[in-house]
Amino acid sequence: MNRPLPGAEAQPVLQLDAVDKRFGEVDVIRGVSLDVRAGECLGLIGPNGAGKTTLFNLISGFLAPSGGAVRYLGRDASGLDVAQRARLGLVRTFQKSLLFGSMNVRRNLALAVLARAGTGYRWWRGRAALHEAEARADDWLARSPLAGLGEQPLAALSYGQQRLVDVLVGLAQEPRVLLLDEPTAGLSAGESEQLAALLAEQRGRFAMVLISHDVDIVFRLCERIAVLDLGQLIALDTPARVRRHDAVRAAYLGAQAGDLDLLQAQAA
Numbered sequence: 001m002n003r004p005l006p007g008a009e010a011q012p013v014l015q016l017d018a019v020d021k022r023f024g025e026v027d028v029i030r031g032v033s034l035d036v037r038a039g040e041c042l043g044l045i046g047p048n049g050a051g052k053t054t055l056f057n058l059i060s061g062f063l064a065p066s067g068g069a070v071r072y073l074g075r076d077a078s079g080l081d082v083a084q085r086a087r088l089g090l091v092r093t094f095q096k097s098l099l100f101g102s103m104n105v106r107r108n109l110a111l112a113v114l115a116r117a118g119t120g121y122r123w124w125r126g127r128a129a130l131h132e133a134e135a136r137a138d139d140w141l142a143r144s145p146l147a148g149l150g151e152q153p154l155a156a157l158s159y160g161q162q163r164l165v166d167v168l169v170g171l172a173q174e175p176r177v178l179l180l181d182e183p184t185a186g187l188s189a190g191e192s193e194q195l196a197a198l199l200a201e202q203r204g205r206f207a208m209v210l211i212s213h214d215v216d217i218v219f220r221l222c223e224r225i226a227v228l229d230l231g232q233l234i235a236l237d238t239p240a241r242v243r244r245h246d247a248v249r250a251a252y253l254g255a256q257a258g259d260l261d262l263l264q265a266q267a268a
């Protein structure tokens with residue numbers, strides 16, 4: 001696992017500096033500045049259409065900002081494409097993008113990790129690299145809600161389980177920053193809990209940015225929560241303070257204010 005570099009603790013691993021994103025006439029991200037500290041879990045929440053996924057696209061390099069800058073490890077990331085960022089440890093989970101339905105789960109995981117590491121699988125390198133990657137895949141599978149399913153063809157897994165494979169691909173890449181976009185979507189309550197436990201075990205090993213509509217998991221796992229509304233950052237604070245934040249409650253009114261009330265009641 002990556003550990004914070006000596007001296008890096010004081011410096012954020014990832015910084016957004018007044019980032020804007022405009023699609024045609026529409027400002028989807030407006031002047032967002034925030035930092036992600038080494039080893040922290042930062043939650044990213046907000047109502048539908050707030051711009052959370054767009055922000056992930058900007059951080060991971062799928063989109064270029066219309067204004068402002070994304071800095072990774074203290075450097076402007078604009079010259080780095082998605083693959084280069086991933087190789088430097090800025091990893092985003094995908095949705096089944098590089099996975100093969102007829103291949104078993106273990107091999108899917110191993111091949112995805114090799115591909116994202118930029119080494120890929122080449123037959124002339126022999127099978128040693130693949131076997132090593134499969135051994136690592138087995139380690140991650142054993143600790144996950146997918147334990148015992150390594151031999152199953154990927155297509156035999158439920159939608160939620162297939163999404164979990166993507167999360168494991170992210171974890172197995174030994175990221176410095178892992179961007180998780182709705183990792184519990186489609187999971188059963190039990191699977192969500194297992195995933196939350198697995199993520200909690202990783203706490204401090206690398207930074208995580210977690211988007212989830214499951215505010216309970218975000219508030220439990222994350223040390224700080226960033227709240228986006230209509231493309232603007234309206235709060236960036238501890239879970240306890242965000243729960244009481246007036247603008248956050250207003251943004252969630254009608255949508256998830258009940259969830260926030262529930263969390264407040266549990267915390268009281």
Ligand SMILES: Nc1ncnc2c1ncn2[C@@H]1O[C@H](COP(=O)(O)OP(=O)(O)OP(=O)(O)O)[C@@H](O)[C@H]1O
Pocket residue numbers: 023028046047048049050051052053054055
């Ligand atoms: N490529 C695009 N072109 C035009 N508009 C876009 C594009 N991508 C996103 N948008 C718009 O940007 C806004 C923010 O979308 P985004 O998916 O980032 O929000 P979100 O907070 O992730 O929403 P959700 O919680 O529903 O996933 C939405 O109004 C969306 O329609």
